Amino acid sequence: MPQDVMVPLATVVQFTEGPFSNLVSGFSSQAQTNIMLQATRACESACDRRLAPFTGVTETQRADAMDIEDAMDAYVPLDPTSQLGFSRAQSLGSTLLARHFWVREHPPRYPELWSGSIASIGLLRSYSGSQDVGISTIQYETDTGHVRFQLGTFAPPGTTIVVTYSGGYNTVPADLVQACQYMAASMAVKQLDPVDNRSGHDPDALRSDALEMLAPYTRR
Structure with a gap:
């Protein structure tokens, strides 16, 4: 599926250098890029704002x-x-x-x-x-x-x-980077393990963490 031409709030490198790297270890390079773009759009939709450039x-x-x-x-x-x-x-x-x-x-x-x-x-x-x-x-x-x-x-x-x-944010605030990482992790868990939740991560909790960090950016 074609992706937006955009810069994600959190890059693949930022996502895979932390505790969520195992979630996308089996993903192709393009799939990893796609999930960061999808997570960025999900963050923007939750805030009703454009955030990425x-x-x-x-x-x-x-x-x-x-x-x-x-x-x-x-x-x-x-x-x-x-x-x-x-x-x-x-x-x-x-x-x-x-x-x-x-x-x-x-x-x-x-x-x-x-x-x-x-x-x-x-x-x-x-x-x-x-x-x-x-x-x-x-x-x-x-x-x-x-x-x-x-x-x-x-x-x-x-x-x-x-x-x-x-x-847009040319330099992305650190809390937006982390929110995007949580959102991407939630999406990855749902793709990998939509039923049994054997990954050790709760996708709903991850999304909740993302929304909590996005709250100050949400349009009033």
């Missing part, structure tokens, strides 16, 4: 009304780009423009170990067409996933924001 994920967001703290700045002197954006909005009967949205994936812990970048942003407006936003004009905060448009960007409330970006 990913590239080119595309999400859609709905633009809401401009945040109240920006409203006070709406009528201060503006640069030419902002003036054009507001003028266009007013000509079409809109007086509010969205300036903020949040990408779904950002680091729940240890933001210093996370790397993220935005490749493209497109605005699909409910009226007046579409627009690509210049990446150099936005502010992107990788630790919170917050993105701020340049003042005057023509993004009326209700606009669909299409963002393509990359992110």
Whole structure:
């Protein structure tokens, strides 16, 4: 079965240098790689988050009304780009423009170990067409996933924001490595000994240990 092109949270070497090495000693090299990838996806599914490095994920967001703290700045002197954006909005009967949205994936812990970048942003407006936003004009905060448009960007409330970006832990926190190892061990035990449990390991207990370590990373 084809596997995701991804970097696992725990490598085969990390898994086999510890107490679980006997579990996969009879597995082929590809099978060992596959189980670490499957365990990584299981960890991400349990957390409802992407944790391993990913590239080119595309999400859609709905633009809401401009945040109240920006409203006070709406009528201060503006640069030419902002003036054009507001003028266009007013000509079409809109007086509010969205300036903020949040990408779904950002680091729940240890933001210093996370790397993220935005490749493209497109605005699909409910009226007046579409627009690509210049990446150099936005502010992107990788630790919170917050993105701020340049003042005057023509993004009326209700606009669909299409963002393509990359992110993930380039250096995986130690507790995530261990959680992935527990998850992989649980999967290996179930594959090797689904009924008699003669391996000496309880797959349910191993999975429970993995979920306990993943709890701080789980989306709230």
